[in-house]
Amino acid sequence: MRPRLSRSLVSVMLASAITLTGCSTAADGDTRSGQPRAGGTLRLGLDYDPVCLDPQQSALGQSLDIGRQVVDSLTDQDPRTGKTVPWLATSWKSDKRATRFTFTLRPEVTFSDGEPLDAKALKANFDAVHRLAAASSRGAVYLSGYRETRIDGPLTATVIFSTPNAQFLRGTSTVSLGLLSPRSLARTPQERCTGEIRGTGPFTLGTYRANTSVTLNRRPGYDWGSPLWARPGGAYLKSVEYRVVPENTTRSGSLSSGQLDVATAVAPQDTERFTGGGFALLRRTGPGVGLALYVNSARPALSDVRVRRALQKGIDREAIAATFLSSPKLAASSVLSSTTPDYTDLGTHLGHDPAGAKRLLDAAGWRPGPDGIRVKDGEQLRLDAVFVRQQSLELVQQQLKEIGVRLELRPLTISRFPQVLGSGKYDLSLQSANRADPDVLTTVFADQSPVSDRALRADLNRASASADDAERERIFGLAQTRLVDDAHVLPLNEVEVTVARSDRVHGLGLDASNRLLLQDTWIG
Incomplete structure (x- = not known):
């Protein structure tokens, strides 16, 4: 069932976050143009290579956008209100000093390699991020003062800090603290960067060709999406192909000619050409x-x-x-x-x-x-x-x-x-x-x-x-x-991040940190 009610180097100014305005999880809200359809491959142009596909290690926006499709989080953050809401954790509680956080996990969630999401897997993730230390570009910061994760039951665990850490709960909504399977965590950091990761998300990683492309495939049986999404079940898209197209003019030209469905990081001089005429331009100032x-x-x-x-x-x-x-x-x-x-x-x-x-x-x-x-x-x-x-x-x-x-x-x-x-x-x-x-x-x-x-x-x-x-x-x-x-x-x-899309593309969304969401996306 759907829950009722999301010392290291900071990300450089490379990230091409796809952002847009709308009513539900910052989705573009254009589904009135027709009923959502399942299937199809979304071709999406990136301005830089993601370099490392492991969201627990990377701070690069391109990598985090891809990781968001593969990796779910304990909580989600409403981009309109800033409120933290349940996701993989159905509930949580913390002490007054913000040194202990107890999470109850949603049952019957699995990683794409078949391993169950349970308290042991949660502990393995936080221990792994803590061990990465400076190699974890953001996650280690959210875990500042981390002492241990104590397993209280099959689906219950308490994360304990030696000093107060009020930012931790909101950090659990980010992809940087998204959960990977224990088998993935056993891989070397370099293996994980090159794509040897498995999450609980609506897509799985296909192939990664450095400086060229990344492919994702829809995961069958997915049914535990964020309550902020329009569709908590499986994704509409059959697959996603990210193409690395560094040149602004080439990327915009590829969208104009139909070689891409979506172009990110649109240059200001190119915005006018994607306003109408079979295209839509979406903008939002990033936090x-x-x-x-x-x-x-x-x-x-x-x-x-x-x-x-x-x-x-x-x-x-x-x-x-x-x-x-x-x-x-x-x-x-x-x-x-x-x-x-x-x-x-x-x-x-x-x-x-x-x-x-x-x-x-x-x-x-x-x-x-x-x-x-x-x-x-x-x-x-x-x-x-x-x-x-x-x-x-x-x-x-x-x-x-x-x-x-x-x-x-x-x-x-x-x-x-x-x-x-x-x-x-x-x-x-x-x-x-x-x-x-x-x-x-x-x-x-x-x-x-x-x-x-x-x-x-x-x-x-x-x-x-x-x-x-x-x-x-x-x-x-x-x-x-x-x-x-x-x-x-x-x-x-x-930073007014921009994306241009063909008007065939519907339901694009982003989370509170402007990470791209493709769960509700479909091609008409």
């Missing part, structure tokens, strides 16, 4: 940390808060949003996007003030050199920014040059990017982090980025540990202000 330059304040020049604040004032966010997104309204107004719970509007703190920026640099001892680039102790104020997709950085480069800062752009491959972040040998990094929870601030700025303010990191950890909603909101609000005012992060713009 979490928007597109931003994370500041490595361990670097000599950036250890001076006056330099960091000058960079903050030197950036014209409205010009960036107007130029690259065709909408000044998407200019960043905080470190969190406006769709994230507990977002604090800091738009007045992020105004473009080049004169103020120059005064700060003067006060910090950086004087204009012959070519306009500032100099101190014989060294130019030269910074580098690492990125995988540079997006608006050329304009940022021009804006910072106006205040006397030379910004050098250093492109990296997907695999090289986390290595450079781990080495600390960079000044700025272009990233974002998609998550419908203010705890993303703790994940990014307390656990991962080199924020120099220890008190700020401690406050973020305290907010994530607190079970008091009002206290969490207060601390996260103050933290957003300090992150911006002390320029530990340079917000650029909100």
Whole structure:
């Protein structure tokens, strides 16, 4: 029966989450055009290779979108209200300190390799994520302070933490804490990355050809979907083919010519062509940390808060949003996007003030050199920014040059990017982090980025540990202000993720973290 009532590297700004508006689990709500039909293969274009298909290890949006079809979660999060609802767990309870969480599992659920979902399997999953540690890009953060999972009965288990962990329950709705079969967990991390994983989800992994394609197949007998889905039983689609098409123009052209049914990460200049005429364009601002330059304040020049604040004032966010997104309204107004719970509007703190920026640099001892680039102790104020997709950085480069800062752009491959972040040998990094929870601030700025303010990191950890909603909101609000005012992060713009689809495609959906959902999708 359907339940009555969902220290590691953060995801880089590569993720092409497919998002859209609608009424039920953010589905596109166009089933009025006909009755749903079973069968068919959905051809979906990705802008990047998923690299690692194991959602417990990967933080890349493409991988998590695929994993969401294969792996179910203990709970789900309503994208409209933020409320946590049952899924594979029919019920749960926690102590007042948020150190113990007891889950009762839905009976008769199986992994696609035939193993049962029971308390032993639940324990095996949380133990495995804990062992992965830094290799678990997000799951290990949700399990901060994990001590053990105690088996209380065949379908009941208690997850125990040594310190309060209020973010854990909401984390159980994410695909990063989605459940894999014990046989999958026995595989090596590399084997799991290449597709040796089995979940309880409505699809199973078929083939993975690196940098080319990933296929999924409908799982027969599936009947335990999230209560937020329109269809709790098996998927309509017979199969899904993800095709890796990095070039924006090629991906859009493939949709126009009928070679693809869905194209993700549609470029702003291509949006008009998919409004009508047999296509539909779907948009939604993603929750979490928007597109931003994370500041490595361990670097000599950036250890001076006056330099960091000058960079903050030197950036014209409205010009960036107007130029690259065709909408000044998407200019960043905080470190969190406006769709994230507990977002604090800091738009007045992020105004473009080049004169103020120059005064700060003067006060910090950086004087204009012959070519306009500032100099101190014989060294130019030269910074580098690492990125995988540079997006608006050329304009940022021009804006910072106006205040006397030379910004050098250093492109990296997907695999090289986390290595450079781990080495600390960079000044700025272009990233974002998609998550419908203010705890993303703790994940990014307390656990991962080199924020120099220890008190700020401690406050973020305290907010994530607190079970008091009002206290969490207060601390996260103050933290957003300090992150911006002390320029530990340079917000650029909100991320309006887009997808274009043929009007033959119906029922696309996404979860609260903007992970693509294909359970209700059908081809007319």
